[in-house]
Amino acid sequence: MNSNTELLRQLKIDKAHKEAPGGGPPWGRIATIGGVIVLLLAVGVGAWGFFARRPVDVQVATAVAPSTAATAGAVLQATGYVTARREATVSAQITGALTEVLIEEGDRVAKGQVLARLDDxxxxxxxxxxxxxxxxxxxxxxxxxxxxxxxxxxxxxxxxxxxxxxxxxxxxxxxxxxxxxxxxxxxxxxxxxxxxxxxxxxxxxxxxYTVVRAPFDGVITDKAAQVGEIVSPLSAGGGFTRTGVGTIVDMDSLEIDVDVNEAYIGRVQPAMAAEAVLDAYPDWRIPAHVIAIVPAADRGKATVKVRVALEQKDARIVPDMGVRVSFLERRGEAHADAPKGVMVPSSAIVQRDGHDVAFVVADEKARRHSVTLAPPVNNDMRLVTAGINAGDTVITAPADTVVDGTPVHINPSTP
The missing domain is CATH 1.10.287 (Helix Hairpins)
Structure with missing residues (x-):
């Protein structure tokens, strides 16, 4: 009985909370609830804006101008450097002080020419x-x-x-x-x-031996000593003794060394036709061919070295230049023009709203570009004939969450 009475007391309406005169609703309570709702919406919008502005990590690649390799059936591309098969650091065979140094960088010298003299x-x-x-x-x-x-x-x-x-x-x-x-x-x-x-x-x-002579015809690429310095075939004097007078390179012995991923080395064959493009001269296509596949693998990089011969000699080609080599199924025609457009990784092209698009990084944001594609050249690269320019930074394999204007951060591990 007492429990029922207590329950009835709890259900009784307090007069202080009765409706306002005239039977109207409690506006004060509604205003409070509305303020809370507005505050929650503001917090939600702010949180959404924070996460929406958070940069997305992306992998990128650079759109490059295509070469005639695209029309000649390139089966593989690799990067490497120009190297000299015949290069020597010239030194005296005895220890002595230099009285004459007759070379400067860039000088062409003949075999037997005097390069320097020691005190005799x-x-x-x-x-x-x-x-x-x-x-x-x-x-x-x-x-x-x-x-x-x-x-x-x-x-x-x-x-x-x-x-x-x-x-x-x-x-x-x-x-x-x-x-x-x-x-x-x-x-x-x-x-x-x-x-x-x-x-x-x-x-x-x-x-x-006090007269230092050129061992072969070549070009001086480095002058390592000056008059008055001591040179020695041995580094007997530490920092005060030079071990060489200069470096001479036989420019006729220049070739290219490229590292090919061991997973693709089966595509490369000796005497295979190739095309080389120097990083310094991206519009210059140099005919080349494979000299040899070095029978040793780099365990750390999982690559195999391939030697490539340049079929054209030119003064613009110097050692240690960066170069991209395209290995060809067949030799391209000498007069063949490079296709119009740019080459991008196939993964950079995605479908959005039924259209081929690519995302270009500009001002740390992803910008959507509609693109026009040429027929596929290989599984790794696509030729874009319109929508992207050479040198543009494109996002590879963009996520579905990447849209026009999305802030992006380029992943440092991008090759």
Whole structure:
């Protein structure tokens, strides 16, 4: 009974909360509820705006101008560098101070041309000393020859006198022994003269080492020492001793080394036609072909090195230039024009609202571009004939959440 009474008391309407006079609604309570709803909506809109403005991490690639490789059936593209098969850092074969350096970067030199000279005063003195010793040795030889000749004549006369009984046989034998002694001394003097001549040769070679010459025809790409510095074939002097005078490169030996992913190395064959495009001259197409596939893989990069020969030599091609190589199924026509448009990764092209589009990064935002596509060249690249310009940064594999104006952040791991 008491419990029922308590329940009835709780259900009783407090007079303080009765409707306003005239039976109207409680406007104060409605206003409060409306304010709460507006506040919640504002918070929601603010949160949506925060997350909507948060940049999206994306992978990107650069749209590049196509080459004739696109029409010649490119089966693979790879990047690499121009290298010289014949390159040498030229140094002296002895340690010495430079008195002349006759080269500058860019100079063309011929085989045997003098590049530098070392201080040769001590070596010239050594050569003069060796020559004097050799002359003395040859004078000794001449003296011993004269003594031997006289001893032989004396021995002959003594033997004749012995036959007539005028002198004893012992005296004749002593004379003959003296002649034999002079003969032995002459042989020794001749050996000493030969040794002295060899010392002259050594001194001459050392003196010749003070002149640094070009080992082959080429171009000087680096001048490593100046007059007054000490050069040595060994780094004996630490930072105060140069180990080379300069670097010479045989420009006729230039070729390209490219690293091909081992998953695609099966597409490359020896003597395969190729086309090279230097990063410095993107509109210049250089015919090339595969020299060899180096039979060794790089475990860290999972690549195999391929040597590519350049079929055109030009002064614009220099070592260590970056280059892109397209390996071709067949040799393109010499007069073939590069197709119009730009090349982009196939993953950069997506379907939106039934149209082919690509997203270009501009001012850290994704900008939607409708594109016109040419027939596929390969599974990796597509030729875009309209809608994108060369050099544009396109988003590869854009997510469905990426729309026109979406803030983006380029992923640092982008190749």
């Amino acid at each position: 005063n001590a070596l010239r003195a050594g050569l003069a000393s060796a020559q004097a010793s050799a002359q003395a040795a040859h004078a000794t030889v001449a003296q011993n020859e004269a003594q031997l000749d006289q001893a032989l004549r004396d021995a002959t006369r003594q033997e004749a006198l012995v036959g007539r009984g005028l002198v004893s046989k012992q005296i004749a034998e002593q004379t003959r022994t003296q002649a034999n002694t002079y003969r032995a001394q002459l042989n020794t003097a001749r050996r000493q003269a030969q040794s002295a001549d060899a010392q002259v040769g050594v001194a001459q070679v050392n003196l010749d």
